[in-house]
Amino acid sequence: MSEGANAFDLIFSGEAKLYSIVALSLYVSVCAVALAAFVGFPLGAFLALSRFPGRSVLVVTMNAFMGLPPVVVGLVVFLLLSRSGPLGHWGILFTPRAMIIAQALLVLPIIVALSRQTIEDLWEEYRDELNAMRVGPVRCVVTLLWDGRFSLMTTLLAGFGRASAEVGTVILVGGNIDGFTRTMTTAIALETSKGDLPLAMGLGVVLITIVLAINAMAWGVRRVGELRAG
Amino acid sequence: MHAGMSDLPIHIDQASVRAGDVTILDGVSLAIAPGKPTILVGPNGSGKSTLIRLCMGLIEASSGRITWGGRNNQGERCAMVFQRPVMLRRTAAANIDFVLASGSRSARDERIAQLLKQVGLERLRDRPARRLSGGEQQRLALARALALNPDVLFLDEPTASLDPAATKAVEDIIRSTSDAGIKIVMATHDLGQARRLAGDIAFLVRGKLTEYSTSEAFFTSPATPQAAAFLRGDLVL
Amino acid sequence: MSRRIILAAVLAVSAGLCGQAIAQEKSIVVSSTTSTTDSGLFNHLLPIFKAKTGIEAKVVSQGTGQALDTGRRGDADVVFVHAKGQEEKFVAEGAGVKRFPVMYNDFVLIGPKSDPARVKGSKDIVGALKAIKGKSAAFISRGDKSGTHSAELNLWKQAGIDIAADKGPWYKEIGQGMGAALNTASASNSYVLSDRATWLHFKNRGELDIVVEGDNKLFNQYGVILVNPEKHKHVKKDLGQAFIDWLISPEGQKAIANYKINGQSLFFPNATAQGV
Numbered sequence: 094m095s096e097g098a099n100a101f102d103l104i105f106s107g108e109a110k111l112y113s114i115v116a117l118s119l120y121v122s123v124c125a126v127a128l129a130a131f132v133g134f135p136l137g138a139f140l141a142l143s144r145f146p147g148r149s150v151l152v153v154t155m156n157a158f159m160g161l162p163p164v165v166v167g168l169v170v171f172l173l174l175s176r177s178g179p180l181g182h183w184g185i186l187f188t189p190r191a192m193i194i195a196q197a198l199l200v201l202p203i204i205v206a207l208s209r210q211t212i213e214d215l216w217e218e219y220r221d222e223l224n225a226m227r228v229g230p231v232r233c234v235v236t237l238l239w240d241g242r243f244s245l246m247t248t249l250l251a252g253f254g255r256a257s258a259e260v261g262t263v264i265l266v267g268g269n270i271d272g273f274t275r276t277m278t279t280a281i282a283l284e285t286s287k288g289d290l291p292l293a294m295g296l297g298v299v300l301i302t303i304v305l306a307i308n309a310m311a312w313g314v315r316r317v318g319e320l321r322a323g
Numbered sequence: 324m325h326a327g328m329s330d331l332p333i334h335i336d337q338a339s340v341r342a343g344d345v346t347i348l349d350g351v352s353l354a355i356a357p358g359k360p361t362i363l364v365g366p367n368g369s370g371k372s373t374l375i376r377l378c379m380g381l382i383e384a385s386s387g388r389i390t391w392g393g394r395n396n397q398g399e400r401c402a403m404v405f406q407r408p409v410m411l412r413r414t415a416a417a418n419i420d421f422v423l424a425s426g427s428r429s430a431r432d433e434r435i436a437q438l439l440k441q442v443g444l445e446r447l448r449d450r451p452a453r454r455l456s457g458g459e460q461q462r463l464a465l466a467r468a469l470a471l472n473p474d475v476l477f478l479d480e481p482t483a484s485l486d487p488a489a490t491k492a493v494e495d496i497i498r499s500t501s502d503a504g505i506k507i508v509m510a511t512h513d514l515g516q517a518r519r520l521a522g523d524i525a526f527l528v529r530g531k532l533t534e535y536s537t538s539e540a541f542f543t544s545p546a547t548p549q550a551a552a553f554l555r556g557d558l559v560l
Numbered sequence: 561m562s563r564r565i566i567l568a569a570v571l572a573v574s575a576g577l578c579g580q581a582i583a584q585e586k587s588i589v590v591s592s593t594t595s596t597t598d599s600g601l602f603n604h605l606l607p608i609f610k611a612k613t614g615i616e617a618k619v620v621s622q623g624t625g626q627a628l629d630t631g632r633r634g635d636a637d638v639v640f641v642h643a644k645g646q647e648e649k650f651v652a653e654g655a656g657v658k659r660f661p662v663m664y665n666d667f668v669l670i671g672p673k674s675d676p677a678r679v680k681g682s683k684d685i686v687g688a689l690k691a692i693k694g695k696s697a698a699f700i701s702r703g704d705k706s707g708t709h710s711a712e713l714n715l716w717k718q719a720g721i722d723i724a725a726d727k728g729p730w731y732k733e734i735g736q737g738m739g740a741a742l743n744t745a746s747a748s749n750s751y752v753l754s755d756r757a758t759w760l761h762f763k764n765r766g767e768l769d770i771v772v773e774g775d776n777k778l779f780n781q782y783g784v785i786l787v788n789p790e791k792h793k794h795v796k797k798d799l800g801q802a803f804i805d806w807l808i809s810p811e812g813q814k815a816i817a818n819y820k821i822n823g824q825s826l827f828f829p830n831a832t833a834q835g836v
Contacts, residue, residue: 175633175634175635176633176634176635176792176794177633177634177635178633181634184794186635187589187618187620187635268589268618268620269620269621270589270618270619270620271597271602271603271606271619273618274618283597283598283739285739285740285743286594286598286736286737286738286739286740286743287598287739287761287762287763288739288742288743288746288762288763288764288765289763289764290763290764
């Protein structure tokens with residue numbers, strides 16, 4: 094990224110580097126959200142449907158953890174994955190996998206808390222009907238998740254937004270290694286520290302554009318889905 | 324499902340349901356046996372819906388007991404249609420498919436087609452269920468309940484929010500269902516409807532089963548002053 | 561039907577997640593300072609090194625103190641930093657194998673063109689710091705235990721000023737990297753000590769310029785150390801040593817000398833073959 098270059102030149106000249114940064118950002122955030130959803134949706138549904146001692150503590154904790162400071166999550170994952178930490182033998186610090194794990198932890202409370210709320214509201218409506226149909230608990234959860242899919246998609250977007258916008262954890266556990274763990278946000282942080290504010294701003298505009306495009310796409314999918322499924 | 328093991332008769336023995344200080348059902352005893360429809364009538368708040376939910380096993384009795392075909396466990400061959408049924412967020416056909424337990428794809432499709440035809444919705448097969456009108460949703464709910472192959476079908480004010488034409492369509496389905504040998508237990512506050520459909524009438528007031536007799540006896544010579552007042556439209560609580 | 565598609569997508573992503581890191585290549589992790597990255601030196605050196613050896617050096621850039629800690633924990637194979645005292649301690653405690661001097665550059669004192677402390681053009685850094693303190697002119701300190709921060713603290717000491725005790729509101733520690741410190745100085749027209757390389761590469765200068773340079777006390781030596789494989793078994797000692805050997809080889813030294821911005825060299829190679 095030599096002098097005079099700006100983000101738009103980088104895009105339109107098809108500079109491979111920018112593409113790889115964008116691709117890595119999307120890859121990490123999408124994987125993190127998928128991982129968090131895989132665990133978070135069933136957990137949210139479980140919290141919504143079950144009653145056990147300590148449940149409200151868990152619910153409040155998840156609600157509070159939606160605002161978990163990224164740097165703290167980053168630090169915890171960093172200490173876990175460091176060679177001197179308990180999971181050091183995995184050898185994945187400063188790799189995209191470490192970034193995915195950290196972001197997934199960051200996103201998980203959002204998915205759990207919001208999906209619990211969605212599923213609990215839906216359960217209120219569906220409970221008698223599903224019980225009258227003699228539907229078992231596992232199938233209840235699956236049915237509620239599926240029928241709540243449009244609201245849950247918004248939950249996924251909220252998670253994706255948090256993951257893709259975040260810089261604190263990925264710079265700590267990813268190391269911002271050029272061509273390997275550099276994402277949009279860490280690239281913006283780096284260009285800012287180099288004093289190349291126009292390039293940093295340009296990258297910021299690119300990031301916002303991508304996030305907008307993804308949300309627009311999701312909105313379109315939701316509209317079509319709702320038209321088709323009611 | 325336990326094929327061959329009927330849920331009928333359902334015996335309700337001195338069942339009470341209380342919520343806090345409020346008694347919703349008060350020592351109700353009733354036997355639901357195969358035959359013509361049993362219609363629960365009574366003013367608002369008399370406990371009709373609660374009695375149906377109790378029979379479905381959706382709530383438990385605070386005291387007393389209830390058995391299905393002589394067994395204590397919740398009836399397996401009971402189905403129910405609510406006043407405002409919940410349509411699953413999928414097509415009409417998929418709503419029925421949801422409760423069809425097993426069978427090949429083609430066998431299920433055949434059963435879905437037959438049930439939709441039975442309730443007159445065959446043309447709306449692929450329509451999202453939530454986009455159907457109120458009457459169509461109620462008929463789809465009936466088809467969905469019938470897909471469970473029930474011995475007994477409970478209906479909680481199924482026409483309360485429908486217009487006369489839709490009400491007639493639903494009543495026709497109820498009648499043909501009853502003719503096909505499925506026991507109907509229905510709550511309604513529409514006396515005309517009760518008269519049109521009933522075999523027996525169970526009359527509830529303030530959670531008590533006040534009168535239980537054949538439809539003819541109930542409408543021509545009610546045994547209690549409350550029933551007489553109710554039929555005149557004079558029952559003031 | 562669409563449920564199956566979603567399930568398939570989830571499975572595909574999970575599979576990608578697991579398969580991703582299996583592809584192993586010849587690579588090492590180098591923990592280094594912000595100055596070597598922010599100045600663009602690694603962007604210049606690493607492609608040459610990779611072409612020669614096929615080894616990919618992944619650089620994590622942090623302040624010198626943090627970079628050494630990363631090595632200490634075993635999270636890097638090689639450290640490449642500039643704070644001789646800290647580096648010698650690192651080797652002495654057994655965290656590193658051996659320290660090799662690689663190159664030097666120099667620090668410069670950056671200040672606003674209005675020059676409120678009247679130090680511009682001087683070659684005496686100690687005098688300049690005394691003047692800044694005397695006028696209580698705004699000064700930005702890295703405050704992050706980096707090599708530059710150590711050098712700055714050392715210079716205050718040489719000026720006979722106990723900065724920890726004597727600092728006033730004019731002296732601000734920001735606890736961030738060189739670039740952030742320069743951005744802050746630029747926005748507040750303050751003095752700041754910077755390595756020359758980062759300064760030359762820095763674009764958001766505003767009213768800032770070099771005010772003091774050329775003092776011998778501003779000399780800034782870089783060293784490279786292999787993390788001790790006896791402490792951390794996974795350290796890639798052959799690949800890491802290959803990187804060090806190349807840096808101090810005539811070819812690596814020439815590559816360092818060849819890195820220029822606007823015709824100006826940023827780093828001056830001075831490796832001694834035997835190491836320290």
